[in-house]
Amino acid sequence: MKKYLEIYEKIKNDIINGVYGFNEKLPSKRTIAEDMKVSVVTVETAYDILQSEGYIFSIERSGYFVSYNTDFTYKTNTKSEERTEVFSISKNNEYFPFSTLASATRKILNSFGEALLEKSANTGTEYLKKAIKNYLIRNRGISVEEEQIIIGSGSEYLYGIITELLGHDKIYAIESPSYEQIEKVYVAKNVKIEKLPITSSGISSENLNKSVAQILHVTPYRSYPTLATATVSKKKEYLSWAIKRDGFVIEDDYESEFSLTTKTTDTIFGSDKNAPVIFVNTFTKSICPALRVGYMLIPKFLTGTFYQKLGFYSCTLPTLEQYLIAHILNDGSFERHVNKIRRLRRKQLTTT
Known part of the structure; x- marks a missing residue:
């Protein structure tokens, strides 16, 4: 398994198992990189996947925080709960060759x-x-x-x-x-x-x-x-x-x-x-x-x-x-x- 996927799986499992709780700050990319003996870019890739799937979110100059929550009764006023806009997708040539x-x-x-x-x-x-x-x-x-x-x-x-x-x-x-x-x-x-x-x-x-x-x-x-x-x-x-x-x-x-x-x-x-x-x-x-x-x-x-x-x-x-x-x-x-x-x-x- 590639290193960024190993990091992704480890942090994801830690989040699911409650090692990191809702809204809790995660270790910095540099800290993870030093602990896992990988590059910061590798950790960033893992964090990007976690963020895209909704396990974590980032705040500029503050770091990454846990957004995963199994309590479905909680209320939030974050942007994630705002009504979305409607987009039109332009035609592009993505057909199979x-x-x-x-x-x-x-x-x-x-x-x-x-x-x-x-x-x-x-x-x-x-x-x-x-x-x-x-x-x-x-x-x-x-x-x-x-x-x-x-x-x-x-x-x-x-x-x-x-x-x-x-x-x-x-x-x-x-x-x-x-x-x-x-x-x-x-x-x-x-x-x-x-x-x-x-x-x-x-x-x-x-x-x-x-x-x-x-x-x-x-x-x-x-x-x-x-x-x-x-x-x-x-x-x-x-x-x-x-x-x-x-x-x-x-x-x-x-x-x-x-x-x-x-x-x-x-x-x-x-x-x-x-x-x-x-x-x-x-x-x-x-x-x-x-x-x-x-x-x-x-x-x-x-x-x-x-x-x-x-x-x-x-x-x-x-x-x-x-x-x-x-x-x-x-x-x-x-x-x-x-x-x-x-x-x-x-x-x-x-x-x-």
């Missing part, structure tokens, strides 16, 4: 031939499920069985499947403002929705406690259009909220692979294998909009219900597209592309 896609398509056609004309299994091909499973272990720290992976044609399709799974009689809370398609799908499915105002660090504790919903749909990383990112404390609060109500969190993981830190963002789903969380992601942003391919992860305890209730639905994706995505996940070209875009975004951030 066409030449690599073309080459991968030719290889798939040559390797599998007429087998690609066969109908996919209802929840997706085993080939793609296995590729996603291995990718999640390598890059997201998420371990699931293939039966927990459901393949579909984009997020909107999966939102609809989720309402069939969890029920139309539930109230679904969504961030306000949020990606407009979320609300449109729920309205089209005739489910009641509750809009919870979002702050720069997620939905406020006050609004969560007042909610009468049973299902909470959130985008923890750069929620569109506010670009708000939930802190690690807020993610734990979302999960606690769902458990207390015997409800569910729908974790919309759109774009988190492009996190600007040197480590991918931790997920609510990955925090507890028994958590009542449904994880949704799509390749629309990370590859290109033309490939309407998404997947969701359901908790192990929900698989029996899913396959009994909805297992009859046919997969909405051609086998060829599934094999193509599996191929670029398996050969490393997808991860190289994601890492390239993350480097470009970090560079753009430092030059603006």
